Amino acid sequence: MSDLIYRVNMSNLSFKIEEVPASWMGLGGRGLTSTIVAAEVDPECHPLGPNNKLVFAPGLLSGTSASNSGRNSCGAKSPLTGGIKESNVGGTMAGVMSKLGVKALIIEGLPQDDSTFYHLHVTKNNVEFIKVPELVGKDNYFVLDAMLEKYDKKVAVMSIARPGEMKMLTSNISVKDPGGKLRSHGRGGLGAVMGSKKIKCITVDSENYKEVTIADPEKFKEASKIFTKALQENPISGQGLPAFGTNVLVNILNEAGGLPTHNFREGSWKHAENICGETMAENIKARGGKTTHGCHAGCVIQCSQVYNDKEGKYLTSGFEYETIWALGANLGIEDLDLIAKMDALMDDLGLDSIETSVTLGLAVDAGILAYGDGQRAYDLIANELANGTPLGRIIGGGTHILGRLYGLVRVPTAKGQAMPAYEPRAVKGQGVTYITTPMGADHTAGYAVATNILNSGGHVDPLKKEGQVELSRNLQIASAAVDSTGMCIFVAFAALDDAACLPALIDMINARFGISITGDDVVNLGKNILKIEHEFNLKAGLTSADDRMPEFMKYEVLPPHNTTWDFTNEEIDEFWNF
Amino acid sequence: MINITVKLFAQYRENRFKVESRTYAEGITAGDIIEELGVTKVLPLGVLMVNSRHEKEEYHLKDGDTLALFPKVGGG
Numbered sequence: 001m002s003d004l005i006y007r008v009n010m011s012n013l014s015f016k017i018e019e020v021p022a023s024w025m026g027l028g029g030r031g032l033t034s035t036i037v038a039a040e041v042d043p044e045c046h047p048l049g050p051n052n053k054l055v056f057a058p059g060l061l062s063g064t065s066a067s068n069s070g071r072n073s074c075g076a077k078s079p080l081t082g083g084i085k086e087s088n089v090g091g092t093m094a095g096v097m098s099k100l101g102v103k104a105l106i107i108e109g110l111p112q113d114d115s116t117f118y119h120l121h122v123t124k125n126n127v128e129f130i131k132v133p134e135l136v137g138k139d140n141y142f143v144l145d146a147m148l149e150k151y152d153k154k155v156a157v158m159s160i161a162r163p164g165e166m167k168m169l170t171s172n173i174s175v176k177d178p179g180g181k182l183r184s185h186g187r188g189g190l191g192a193v194m195g196s197k198k199i200k201c202i203t204v205d206s207e208n209y210k211e212v213t214i215a216d217p218e219k220f221k222e223a224s225k226i227f228t229k230a231l232q233e234n235p236i237s238g239q240g241l242p243a244f245g246t247n248v249l250v251n252i253l254n255e256a257g258g259l260p261t262h263n264f265r266e267g268s269w270k271h272a273e274n275i276c277g278e279t280m281a282e283n284i285k286a287r288g289g290k291t292t293h294g295c296h297a298g299c300v301i302q303c304s305q306v307y308n309d310k311e312g313k314y315l316t317s318g319f320e321y322e323t324i325w326a327l328g329a330n331l332g333i334e335d336l337d338l339i340a341k342m343d344a345l346m347d348d349l350g351l352d353s354i355e356t357s358v359t360l361g362l363a364v365d366a367g368i369l370a371y372g373d374g375q376r377a378y379d380l381i382a383n384e385l386a387n388g389t390p391l392g393r394i395i396g397g398g399t400h401i402l403g404r405l406y407g408l409v410r411v412p413t414a415k416g417q418a419m420p421a422y423e424p425r426a427v428k429g430q431g432v433t434y435i436t437t438p439m440g441a442d443h444t445a446g447y448a449v450a451t452n453i454l455n456s457g458g459h460v461d462p463l464k465k466e467g468q469v470e471l472s473r474n475l476q477i478a479s480a481a482v483d484s485t486g487m488c489i490f491v492a493f494a495a496l497d498d499a500a501c502l503p504a505l506i507d508m509i510n511a512r513f514g515i516s517i518t519g520d521d522v523v524n525l526g527k528n529i530l531k532i533e534h535e536f537n538l539k540a541g542l543t544s545a546d547d548r549m550p551e552f553m554k555y556e557v558l559p560p561h562n563t564t565w566d567f568t569n570e571e572i573d574e575f576w577n578f
Numbered sequence: 579m580i581n582i583t584v585k586l587f588a589q590y591r592e593n594r595f596k597v598e599s600r601t602y603a604e605g606i607t608a609g610d611i612i613e614e615l616g617v618t619k620v621l622p623l624g625v626l627m628v629n630s631r632h633e634k635e636e637y638h639l640k641d642g643d644t645l646a647l648f649p650k651v652g653g654g
């Protein structure tokens with residue numbers, strides 16, 4: 001059974017099933033979504049108009065027994081950045097699509113009659129278009145429950161909530177995880193693209209599928225064992241991440257002076273201890289809940305967790321450092337339980353918790369709320385944003401738009417996308433990633449924090465310029481390749497420090513498809529993906545002037561190290577010399 | 579004698595402390611304190627910072643320094 005392309009046209013509610021072109025054969029995940037978007041989407045199109053396409057593609061190893069291979073990529077032209085976007089997520093969708101033999105789902109066009117929303121149901125060789133007026137105005141958990149009931153739980157589900165229907169730039173696409181909670185294609189306003197196509201939810205049949213075919217099962221098993229062992233024996237993926245989750249980073253970034261505080265005014269926060277991973281783990285121990293939890297079946301790292309309130313009642317899961325930082329240090333909320341409540345609220349509303357929370361941090365400068373006023377922040381999301389009031393629309397437009405509307409200068413974005421939880425002036429390699437990646441400020445695109453702060457893959461001084469461009473480039477190339485395999489980016493810690501890890505990953509790809517790619521091929525794949533994406537952005541009208549740090553970071557010194565962003569344009573533009 | 583603020587993180591805190599002001603003989607290195615606390619018997623050292631800068635175990639501490647010790651941790 002070979003994989004096929006499922007192509008949906010919303011303009012006339014039709015679908016086609018196509019053979020995979022030879023040139024797409026060796027691609028998956030980000031490599032495939034970016035290739036399809038670059039080949040088929042006019043870079044100058046309006047991201048919310050009829051000529052944008054929404055593309056979903058599981059990774060090359062998704063659906064197999066390989067550890068941590070369940071990531072699904074979503075690509076389109078981003079309404080937030082105006083450039084190409086790929087955002088990947090765990091959950092059950094990647095495995096289910098792979099097993100059904102769907103190499104990519106391409107959604108094009110817009111319905112002529114835009115009076116209602118549709119539910120797409122994908123089964124073997126078929127796509128159903130179902131009008132769902134009863135789901136309009138409902139949020140993710142309502143939609144998820146309705147779909148699980150309708151199909152007796154035998155489906156993977158993706159959906160948008162009210163902000164996605166309203167085409168807000170902070171809206172994401174939410175995906176069911178194995179525990180019935182939500183994960184998200186978080187960044188770049190992809191929920192708005194789905195909303196523009198009038199798609200409320202997509203379900204994929206998880207009952208009538210075959211297992212994915214493996215060309216050389218013996219070799220696959222062997223490589224898979226080595227790979228899993230590398231993940232389990234690595235101190236970060238084997239012990240650190242499961243014990244404290246990603247939130248262990250609060251204290252280390254705080255100590256290093258790289259924890260953006262009060263809208264990127266300082267590099268450390270005096271209340272960090274209240275929201276840190278150690279405190280979170282203590283609370284979980286005392287209240288019940290789970291420190292380890294996977295976002296998809298087959299994750300052996302389990303960085304996720306289940307977090308309860310003082311009464312032991314469920315508050316949230318998948319409680320990530322980025323969200324906790326943005327509401328904590330950056331917006332000044334000291335109460336971890338309230339942050340958890342807001343995290344769950346943003347899940348239900350399908351909001352990018354980074355973009356939304358950084359926007360709230362900036363909203364303090366706009367006079368909309370005060371630092372630490374968690375109740376007001378909660379109300380702004382639950383009432384203004386969810387209901388699309390004028391103020392809600394402004395916040396739902398994201399950090400860049402809010403900054404422009406209120407005449408603010410200190411706006412922490414790159415290519416219009418809000419910066420995540422690492423201060424560029426104190427973690428300079430990460431700053432290079434923020435401004436050079438085709439994705440807009442994205443921490444996963446080339447995680448230089450690993451080498452700047454965590455001593456993974458060596459050490460490059462975070463406060464100096466030397467070596468940062470090269471470091472970021474190498475990491476971005478590697479990440480683009482890893483994002484194509486369906487692997488979670490946290491396999492990178494083992495890949496950086498354990499010589500057995502990457503060859504085992506390549507062996508699995510070879511055994512799955514009966515091919516013989518080498519490490520060099522993988523590096524070239526990563527390079528090609530970056531170049532395709534960069535080219536798309538240039539055609540879309542972005543220039544090297546978009547690969548720049550917000551000006552305030554060049555003249556404002558950041559305590560405690562009192563550093564500025566001091567790269568020249570030439571030094572940054574060197575990034576694309578490969 | 580010199581005063582050093584020692585901060586421990588992640589698993590290093592278990593059965594020890596979060597932060598303590600401690601006195602040591604002059605000339606002591608970060609590595610000596612790691613040895614004294616026995617933290618690396620539990621998990622290998624990930625990151626060592628003195629006054630918020632990455633340093634090596636051979637670093638000679640001065641009066642008033644803050645030493646922070648982390649096992650290998652990661653996230654993103």
Ligand code: SF4
Nearest residue numbers: 294295299301303488
């Ligand atoms: S390590 Fe975390 S993000 Fe990666 S697959 Fe597991 S739960 Fe998901």
